[in-house]
Amino acid sequence: MSALLEATGVAVEYHRTGAPPLRAVDLADLTLARGEILGLVGESGCGKSTLGRAVVGLQPTVAGEIRFDGRPVAPLGLRRRPADMRGLQMVFQDPYASLNPRRLVGDQVGDGYLLGGTSKAEARRRAAELLERVGLPADAVKRYPHEFSGGQRQRIAIARTLAAEPSCIIADEPISALDASAQASVANLLVELVRELDMGLVFISHDLSVVRQIADRTAVMYLGRVVEVGPTLQVWSEPAHPYTKALISAVPRADGAGVLPVELPGDVPDPSRPPGGCRFHPRCPVALPSCAQDDPPLRILRDGRSAACVLAK
């Protein structure tokens, strides 16, 4: 299976006045195949959103290579994006901020078609089709974003990316601003679309249980690095990295048993001064003395699994 999206050794730095640059993503690797859902999880500040923005070209990188469909992804600039990059699209977290409140929904959704060279009338007709496809009434084209609920707005935002006929979507926390019942239905919609249109989807989320439910593969990030990747079911049933294990056991279950989730001691260190050696070693329950010196690379284990831990087998 050739990769649809491939990122190798990606690093992103944020420059701040009066402080050393902050390396939000440091040598992260990611691959995504067609028809595949990759869940990208981690605590806030781990760099998952930055990595997501970097792979679509919204964030300049300082190192590494990103290829989409075999071609390098260049950071977005003032010039119009090359046509072959239109297949790479993004869905943002907050549908209240990502839609223009003063433009008709139909016009916003139709933009993707207009850029593809269709006529105005045709773009509007196809926008109506798309809105129906994502589960909205056809008359939505002639309405404004404020007339819709959060879940419906996120559907509009998804329809908007679909108009560009993408083969790969990066969705950054697409359901975390929504109500519980809307979350489930928007997540289901994304899964259906991926399967039906044979797209690739990177689903960035802090909600581990949703990722577990929908992702084919899961990548876990810690402090700017991808520390574990593998098929979702295996990653969950036998996590190879101690951080993955800690994350999973911190999720409370609604089983009525009254079991307190397991606490991971310590805070995420300041990303501008990451600890030496393995970045997780100060919080790691099974750290060896050597972990304070050696920084383990992401190493292939078996069955498509990799982990960045010396103890991983």
Added chain:
Amino acid sequence: MGTLLEVEDLTVWLATRNGPRKAVDGLSFRVDSGEVFGIAGESGSGKTMTAMALLGLLPHAARTTGRAVFEGRDLLSMRPRELRDVRGRSIAMVSQDPSTSLHPMLSIETQVTEHMRHHLGIGKSEARGRAVELLSTVRIPDPERALRAHPAQFSGGMRQRIAIAVALACEPRLLLADEPTTALDVTVQAGILRLLHRLRLERDLAVVVITHDLGVMSAVADRICVMYGGRTAEVGPRETVLTHPRHPYTRGLLDALPHPEGGAATLRPIPGSPPSLGAVPEGCPFHPRCAFAVDSCREERPEPALVGSDHRVACPPDPLGDTLGDTA
């Protein structure tokens, strides 16, 4: 264990452009001393308004009816002056977002000691000593130094611990925690939940936890009230409500959760969306979204009725009553 707070027929009217609307509609529940009572529901179900009504912190022009008896006195009929003595002293609150509930420009010392000095009338150095103790209780490393710091110098989880220390300063009997972990990562959340659990054991503190997260409920609550459209759908012991729900809404919420064993292809959402303020349907507020609705659900407002030991359900047709123990 005695009853600490007894809420009877609480109704909260909020002023809207179209006149007063009920945000909470005839809610009754009790909180025993030293227990963790959970209030669950989606946004707009009235759970936050319930907490605000108890503390007299409702928006201007809101009205309440009903009673909320706390240690023998009705909070709802208290004069503002009397309520000020209760609020922050016997009843304290922790809100969702510690970055807005703590003042960014004031030192931690000022914020932890302020109402200690106001309510308990103690001096600066005594208050300071207590603040150090409190911060170490909530596991803030190096409390002496933390007192001189400002909120921005702490992570979100640490800030929430400080907000809890502020709430505990006057040794309240009841803590209202409104979505105390929603803004936090799961690993940090686990720490806060463990802290709440420990405080409640060590201090005989009753906690009302308001959250939409049934996983959080399951971890800390002794009893759970599920709210919908400003009313009680179901209330009962944690294990009963989460493993043998009798209200179709509770069942729907549980079914919408990702399955704990994973694997199943799709999530099962509840169709439709929760009613907005002033648009709560007649009859049972849940009937338009309920798969089991019958004619009477459209007309009669169901009251919570006892169906088992301390377990009340507002669903007269009781479609889940026969499926005892079935929670596949």
